Amino acid sequence: MQNINKDIKSNCFKRVYLLYGEEAYLKKSYKKKLIQAIIPEGDTMNFHAYEGKSIPVKEIIDLAETMPFFSEYRLILMENTGFFKTASEEMAAYIKEVPENTILLFVEEEVDKRNKLFKAVKDKGYACELTKQPDSKLITWLLGIMKKDGKKIKEEDMKLFLSKTGNDMENIYQEWLKLSAYTEGREEITKGDIEEICSVQISGKIFEMIHAISEKKQKKALEYYYDLLTLKEPPMRILFLIAREYNLLLQVKQLEKEGKPAAEIAKITKLQGFLVGKYISQAKQFSVKTLKETLAECVETEEAVKTGQLDGQLGVELLIIKFSTKKQESFEGEK
Numbered sequence: 001m002q003n004i005n006k007d008i009k010s011n012c013f014k015r016v017y018l019l020y021g022e023e024a025y026l027k028k029s030y031k032k033k034l035i036q037a038i039i040p041e042g043d044t045m046n047f048h049a050y051e052g053k054s055i056p057v058k059e060i061i062d063l064a065e066t067m068p069f070f071s072e073y074r075l076i077l078m079e080n081t082g083f084f085k086t087a088s089e090e091m092a093a094y095i096k097e098v099p100e101n102t103i104l105l106f107v108e109e110e111v112d113k114r115n116k117l118f119k120a121v122k123d124k125g126y127a128c129e130l131t132k133q134p135d136s137k138l139i140t141w142l143l144g145i146m147k148k149d150g151k152k153i154k155e156e157d158m159k160l161f162l163s164k165t166g167n168d169m170e171n172i173y174q175e176w177l178k179l180s181a182y183t184e185g186r187e188e189i190t191k192g193d194i195e196e197i198c199s200v201q202i203s204g205k206i207f208e209m210i211h212a213i214s215e216k217k218q219k220k221a222l223e224y225y226y227d228l229l230t231l232k233e234p235p236m237r238i239l240f241l242i243a244r245e246y247n248l249l250l251q252v253k254q255l256e257k258e259g260k261p262a263a264e265i266a267k268i269t270k271l272q273g274f275l276v277g278k279y280i281s282q283a284k285q286f287s288v289k290t291l292k293e294t295l296a297e298c299v300e301t302e303e304a305v306k307t308g309q310l311d312g313q314l315g316v317e318l319l320i321i322k323f324s325t326k327k328q329e330s331f332e333g334e335k
Helices: 002-010 024-038 057-064 091-099 116-126 134-146 155-165 169-180 192-195 204-212 218-230 235-257 262-269 273-283 288-306 313-327
Strands: 016-022 046-050 074-079 102-108 126-129
Touching: 002 024, 002 126, 016 024, 016 116, 024 057, 024 074, 024 169, 046 126, 057 074, 057 091, 057 102, 091 116, 116 126, 116 218, 134 169, 155 192, 155 273, 169 192, 169 204, 204 218, 204 235, 204 273, 204 313, 218 235, 218 313, 235 262, 235 273, 235 313, 262 273, 288 313
Parallel strands: 016 102, 016 126, 046 074, 074 102
Antiparallel strands: none
């Protein structure tokens, strides 16, 4: 990211850029920054945008070879091409020949780093991986936005806010816009504001549902399930998320038993740091045996649905009922 910022500041650009990774907000942000820095506003003659897996390589090359029209650069944007997952020999070979007045900008969800095109971009341009950001960077970024908007927040309330939004920057930003509008005219953001206005992410509802299951609060667990269905989450997606949560709890429990500190558990499991304590606490409600059995039952339910033996919505509901009524074992002494 620093390299891109440096290029923009110096107005000295590489022939090709690749933005890839799972953090969509950063990809969108750096794509916008590069376009605005390279192409004057309103210049439609020298900016070309393509998207999808059927982009004609020959057309791109012909365009790249065309001199820009009364401008320093011609910019060609290509998004989600699939070029970096499949063989694209022609494009890979052309990267070495891109003219000085043409800039290629790729924005991709996935890449294969063994791919010839990826290697060519790294050699002749800049490949920037934009991943999910750690807690510290998210907090620094968000505090910067809040300061700009004239807002303040306590540390514990910031953690509450992020526990609701998750670590997706686009979702964090959208929730912040709602919160900022709700508190217009006031400087301090409070816990009450966050509870009142911020939506809990799907993953947050899954966590709360499993918490209700662990406490055998069946009615509450089912309410969370019906909420997820109302949000148009498919039952099999919910089942996948339930299994993922139980798997995380199993990992956290085993890592804690091995004496791993919270920071290392966060790194291994890729959990946000401030969530590790919640997972450690929740994991104590289950034995390793119970967690493994629960995961096995998730697999069995998935198989029954896939083979037509069970309706998906009913299957997940029955699983939640079973988990929330099942007598749990004593925990800390088990193997």
